Amino acid sequence: MEKKLSAGEEVSSYCTRCKLDLGHIIIAMVGQKIVKVQCRTCGSIHSYRNRETTKRTPGNGDRRSGAARKALEPVRTTIDKWEAGMAQAKGRELSYDMGQSFQEGDVIAHPLFGKGIVLRTHYRKCDVLFRDKERTLAAANT
Numbered sequence: 642m643e644k645k646l647s648a649g650e651e652v653s654s655y656c657t658r659c660k661l662d663l664g665h666i667i668i669a670m671v672g673q674k675i676v677k678v679q680c681r682t683c684g685s686i687h688s689y690r691n692r693e694t695t696k697r698t699p700g701n702g703d704r705r706s707g708a709a710r711k712a713l714e715p716v717r718t719t720i721d722k723w724e725a726g727m728a729q730a731k732g733r734e735l736s737y738d739m740g741q742s743f744q745e746g747d748v749i750a751h752p753l754f755g756k757g758i759v760l761r762t763h764y765r766k767c768d769v770l771f772r773d774k775e776r777t778l779a780a781a782n783t
């Protein structure tokens with residue numbers, strides 16, 4: 642028996658930003674087809690991709706799996722950097738607030754992106770390494 646889906650419900654889809662299969666909220670549908678979804682992890686809105694279309698078939702030619710591996714590499718590097726950064730972070734642990742100034746080494750808990758380490762600070766902003774990628778956040782730094 643198939644479950645009827647509608648906008649506002651949660652489905653599992655491949656997130657183009659997080660590069661993972663994650664829970665998404667259905668934004669738009671055409672008939673019974675899901676067209677647009679919003680990632681619950683990073684908040685990005687993109688077209689729906691189900692597992693079948695993104696699943697890699699092993700042993701399907703070396704060139705193909707090589708390309709797939711290459712595409713996954715930057716993410717792995719970011720996760721490794723993030724894990725190392727989290728292990729070494731000696732700063733304060735703070736909830737993200739754009740009215741707050743941050744220092745290098747601080748750990749920011751962001752409601753949408755999770756925990757991140759402050760890498761650099763600039764006037765009114767700071768660069769923060771999150772598990773999926775580096776982002777520049779507004780801050781009260783002077």
Ligand SMILES: [Zn+2]
Nearest residue numbers: 656659680683
């Ligand atoms: Zn995402």
